[in-house]
Amino acid sequence: MLRKVIFKKHGYFQLALSTIGASLGFFVLLAGIQFYIDLKSVLVDKHQMATSDFLVLHKEVNEMSMLKLKSNEFSRQEIEEIRQQPYIKEIGELKQGLFEVFATLKGVEAIKDMSTAMYFESIDDKFIDIESDKWKWKEGDSIIPIILPSILLESYNFGMAPSQNLPPITEKTLTWFHYGLRISGNGKVGQFKGIILGFSDRINTILVPQEFINWANPIFQNRPESNPSQLVIEVDDITHPMLAKFLKEKNYVTNKDKLRSSRIKSILDICLVVFLVLGLIILFMAALTFIQYAHLSILRVSTELKNVMAIGYHFTAPARIFLVLFMVLNVLALTIGLAGLVWFKGQLSAYFENHYFTVDPGLATTTILTSFGAVAFLFTANVLSIYRLLRGLARHLQ
Amino acid sequence: MAVTTGFGFSAVVPNAMATVPFGPDSLWKNKLEFTKQHTIVIAPSGSGKTSLLAFMYGMRHDFTGTITYDGKDISKQNLKWWSVMRQKSLGVIFQDLRLVPHLTVGENLILKNNLTKHKRIDEIKSMLAHLGVAEKWEQTCGTLSYGQQQRVCIVRSLLQPLDFLLADEPFSHIDDANIEKAKQLMLDECGKQNAALIMYSLGYDYGINFNHRYNL
Numbered sequence: 001m002l003r004k005v006i007f008k009k010h011g012y013f014q015l016a017l018s019t020i021g022a023s024l025g026f027f028v029l030l031a032g033i034q035f036y037i038d039l040k041s042v043l044v045d046k047h048q049m050a051t052s053d054f055l056v057l058h059k060e061v062n063e064m065s066m067l068k069l070k071s072n073e074f075s076r077q078e079i080e081e082i083r084q085q086p087y088i089k090e091i092g093e094l095k096q097g098l099f100e101v102f103a104t105l106k107g108v109e110a111i112k113d114m115s116t117a118m119y120f121e122s123i124d125d126k127f128i129d130i131e132s133d134k135w136k137w138k139e140g141d142s143i144i145p146i147i148l149p150s151i152l153l154e155s156y157n158f159g160m161a162p163s164q165n166l167p168p169i170t171e172k173t174l175t176w177f178h179y180g181l182r183i184s185g186n187g188k189v190g191q192f193k194g195i196i197l198g199f200s201d202r203i204n205t206i207l208v209p210q211e212f213i214n215w216a217n218p219i220f221q222n223r224p225e226s227n228p229s230q231l232v233i234e235v236d237d238i239t240h241p242m243l244a245k246f247l248k249e250k251n252y253v254t255n256k257d258k259l260r261s262s263r264i265k266s267i268l269d270i271c272l273v274v275f276l277v278l279g280l281i282i283l284f285m286a287a288l289t290f291i292q293y294a295h296l297s298i299l300r301v302s303t304e305l306k307n308v309m310a311i312g313y314h315f316t317a318p319a320r321i322f323l324v325l326f327m328v329l330n331v332l333a334l335t336i337g338l339a340g341l342v343w344f345k346g347q348l349s350a351y352f353e354n355h356y357f358t359v360d361p362g363l364a365t366t367t368i369l370t371s372f373g374a375v376a377f378l379f380t381a382n383v384l385s386i387y388r389l390l391r392g393l394a395r396h397l398q
Numbered sequence: 399m400a401v402t403t404g405f406g407f408s409a410v411v412p413n414a415m416a417t418v419p420f421g422p423d424s425l426w427k428n429k430l431e432f433t434k435q436h437t438i439v440i441a442p443s444g445s446g447k448t449s450l451l452a453f454m455y456g457m458r459h460d461f462t463g464t465i466t467y468d469g470k471d472i473s474k475q476n477l478k479w480w481s482v483m484r485q486k487s488l489g490v491i492f493q494d495l496r497l498v499p500h501l502t503v504g505e506n507l508i509l510k511n512n513l514t515k516h517k518r519i520d521e522i523k524s525m526l527a528h529l530g531v532a533e534k535w536e537q538t539c540g541t542l543s544y545g546q547q548q549r550v551c552i553v554r555s556l557l558q559p560l561d562f563l564l565a566d567e568p569f570s571h572i573d574d575a576n577i578e579k580a581k582q583l584m585l586d587e588c589g590k591q592n593a594a595l596i597m598y599s600l601g602y603d604y605g606i607n608f609n610h611r612y613n614l
Contacts, residue, residue, distance in 0.1 A: 001509045005498050307496040310457060311510050311554065312484035315477060394477050397457035 002313070003321055005304050006297070014296070018289040019333045025283030026337025026374060027344075032275025034341060034367045035348075039268055053238040054127060054202050057082070057231045060251045073227035078250075082233065087240040092127040092232040094205060096120075097213050099185035099220035103194065105177060120146075121205045122213040127232045130198035137209040143193045144181060147207040148174075150199035171199050185222035203232060239266055283374060286333070287381040294322055294386050298393070305390070306397045315394040319386050326382045334375045338363070403468055404562070404594070405432040405454060410463035412449045425450070425612045427463070432610075434561065434594040440601055441614035447598040448493055450614065451566050454596075455490055456480040485513050489555040489593075493566040495547050499540030503531065503550050506539055507557060514558040525553045529579055545571040552580050560593035567599060577604060 059072050074082075074093075083091050097120035104115040125135065134145050150171075157168040179194040200207070217225070235243060247254060298305065298318075305318055342363065411418075411426045420426045425439065426446065441447045452458035453465055456472060465472050467483070475483075484490075497506050507522050517525075526532040529549040531542075539547055548571050555563060563584060569577045581604055588595050597606070 001501075001505060001512060004501060004505065005509070008500050304498045304500075307498055308509065309481075310455075310484070310490075310492070310496055312481055312513050312558070314481040391477065395459075398452050 002308065002317055005308055006301055006318055006321055008301050008304065014289070014293050015329065018286060018293050019329050019336075021289055022283065022286035022330065022333035022378060023336035023340065025279055025281075025286045026334050026371065027279075027340045028275060028282055029279025029374060030337060030341050030363075030367050030371055031344065032272055032279055033370055034345065034364060036268060036272040036275075037364045037366060038345075053235050054129075055233050055235065055238070055254045056203055057233060057247070057252045057254050058229055060253050071227075072229045074229065074231055075227055079228075079231065082231065085242070085246060087235055087237065087243050088233050089236060090126075090234040092123050092234075093228040094121045094123050094203075094230045094232070095210065095213055095228065096226065097122075097208070098217050098223055098225060099183055100222070102182040102184070104180040104182075106180070118206055120208045120213060121230075122208055122210040123203065123232060124210065127203070127234070128207065129200050129202045132197045134195070134197055135209060137212040137215075139215055142191075143178070143195055144208050144212055145197045146179075146194050147197055147200050147203075149204040149206070150201050151204060153199055183216060183220055185220035188220055190216075190220070203230075205230060283378065287378050290326060290329070290378065290382055291385040294326065294382060295389060298322070298386070298389050302393060305393055309394050310397050315387075315390040319390045322386050323383060326386075327379060330375055330378045330382070333378075334371055338371060341367075403431075404434055406464075406466040406469070407431070408464045408466075410453070410461055410465055412446055412453075413460045413462060414449075415446060416462060423613055425614050430612070432562075432594075432596060434592070435609035436588075436595045436606065437597070437610040437612065438603055438606070438608040439596065439598045439612045439614060441598070443600060445614045447614060448566055451490070451492075451564055451598055455488060455564060456483070486559050487561045489558055489560045489563040491548075491551050491555045491563070491565040491568040493570070493598075495544075495551045497539040497547055497550060497554075500538055502536050502538050503542070504535045506550060507554055510554050511557045516558050517556075522553065522557065525556065525583060526550070528583055529553065529576060543571075545573070545576075548572055549576065549580060552584065556584065556587045560588065560591045563588055563593055563595045565595060565597045568597070569604060581606060 057074075059074070061072065079091065079093065082088060101118045101120055102115065103118050104113075106113050128135070128147065130147050132145070135147075137144055153169065153171060153174070160166065161168045174196045175198070177196075179196075181192040181194045183190040183192060237243075246252075308318065309315055345363070407425065408429045409427055411420070415426065418426075420428075422428070439447060439450065449458065449461075453461050454467075454472075456475070459473055498509065501509065503526070507526075508519075511517055511522060523532055523535065526535065526549075529552065531546050531549050534542060534546060534550070539550065542550070548568065552568060555565070565584070568584075569580060572580060584595060585606070587593070595606070597603075597608070603611075
């Protein structure tokens with residue numbers, strides 16, 4: 001009966017508008033959070049350790065260094081300076097092999113006999129992103145484990161092989177072969193076999209165990225020892241603004257992908273904030289229109305409501321009717337917003353698939369929790385405003 | 399509920415009349431009690447009858463002085479307390495009726511009876527019949543004459559437990575024959591419930607045997 005008193009005249013249009021507004025607010029807010037979570041998961045490097053990042057540093061190669069007027073090596077002083085930066089946790093120096101290396105591969109079908117001059121370097125094991133129990137060498141061992149930069153295989157598979165009508169090679173295939181290695185210098189020659197243990201995304205050089213370099217350098221050394229031209233640094237936060245500034249000031253070059261993805265991450269952060277603020281504003285406006293609607297519908301029947309309260313109804317009785325209505329509408333708005341998001345995500349996932357990303361098609365827990373928080377906010381705003389207004393009417397029935 | 403002692407007034411005066419001097423026989427600004435006996439408050443138009451009812455029924459609070467009900471200062475009671483009083487103790491016939499115009503006669507009465515569960519539908523209908531408006535049950539209140547609405551309002555005021563029935567010029571638009579019937583209905587219900595009628599009137603007592611008469 002009370003319902004009949006309240007809904008004397010309907011204002012469906014405004015109610016629908018408020019609900020659509022709230023749906024939009026929910027959609028923008030939740031979409032912002034969801035896509036942030038999704039894109040972040042795509043951008044995080046698979047090899048990246050949980051707490052820190054590794055960057056390979058070298059100096060910029062320019063005309064001066066080509067003419068050997070400027071060294072590409074890091075001096076002791078420069079290494080110390082880098083070590084002292086507060087955001088740098090640890091620094092690894094690449095140690096060069098001071099001898100000639102000549103590698104050969106023979107008698108493998110489908111691959112032409114291959115021989116090449118190459119070089120070896122080594123670094124402390126903790127900077128290496130390949131884990132293997134074969135990564136060791138001691139004097140007397142004839143087999144040397146080798147780690148190659150993954151870019152090398154990629155450039156063969158996507159550049160060399162198609163152009164020379166050669167088959168592409170998988171990482172695994174290469175690890176099956178034993179390579180002939182001829183180490184020479186200082187008037188001495190040594191024959192070894194090499195096996196490829198894996199391919200590193202992190203370090204762009206040919207790595208062998210430190211023990212081999214330490215043993216071979218004094219024996220085969222045919223040039224003076226030089227300072228490292230590549231350093232691996234471990235940092236807590238790759239997005240640290242001081243890091244980028246320092247590298248730029250010193251003209252140090254790094255594997256740009258990582259820095260670029262960290263820059264994308266900071267842009268994403270900004271986008272998220274913009275999305276959140278926009279979503280909150282829309283949601284806030286929707287809350288306001290809901291409140292306006294409540295005020296309007298209460299004031300439209302204020303005389304009737306006063307009469308009803310004058311014959312003994314407590315103000316919470318009509319308030320409850322409004323609240324049930326608004327609860328239904330707020331949940332409806334959330335459902336529309338979430339449904340829109342699920343649909344939109346489905347479309348976008350398909351798009352991502354085509355661009356070699358895999359994005360979990362579901363919604364993140366954070367998104368769902370936020371949606372509950374947002375609907376609670378909207379409903380609380382409605383409750384407070386309706387109670388306030390009706391209590392005011394009840395206090396002054398005449 | 400505690401035994402009802404009734405209303406107590408101490409130096410009560412509407413804020414709008416605070417500077418008006420009142421004589422010693424006026425209700426305003428004096429100290430007196432409305433116990434559970436039939437009482438008539440007589441006052442010319444504009445002297446504050448309806449204001450007095452609004453104060454006693456908790457609809458307005460713009461007065462100075464103290465009104466008590468069962469010894470409690472009514473201006474200090476919350477909305478919940480008033481809601482209970484209006485359902486279980488204080489019946490009212492408003493001068494301006496306060497029916498919901500877009501509801502039917504039946505709906506208006508059921509709206510009240512749903513709160514109190516005091517009468518059955520057939521009892522309500524027989525009360526309406528007694529006042530000659532039974533056939534209006536399905537008709538919206540807004541379409542009735544003022545006199546017919548006044549009779550509906552009288553029936554509504556009786557659909558609850560009563561200690562006091564506050565009636566503000568309840569018969570102003572009713573013909574003599576129906577006044578008799580309405581008066582009887584009200585007094586019978588008050589008698590059954592041991593309730594007191596407090597009538598606010600321009601001067602007529604409609605032949606009711608009031609125990610107390612007050613002027614404003």
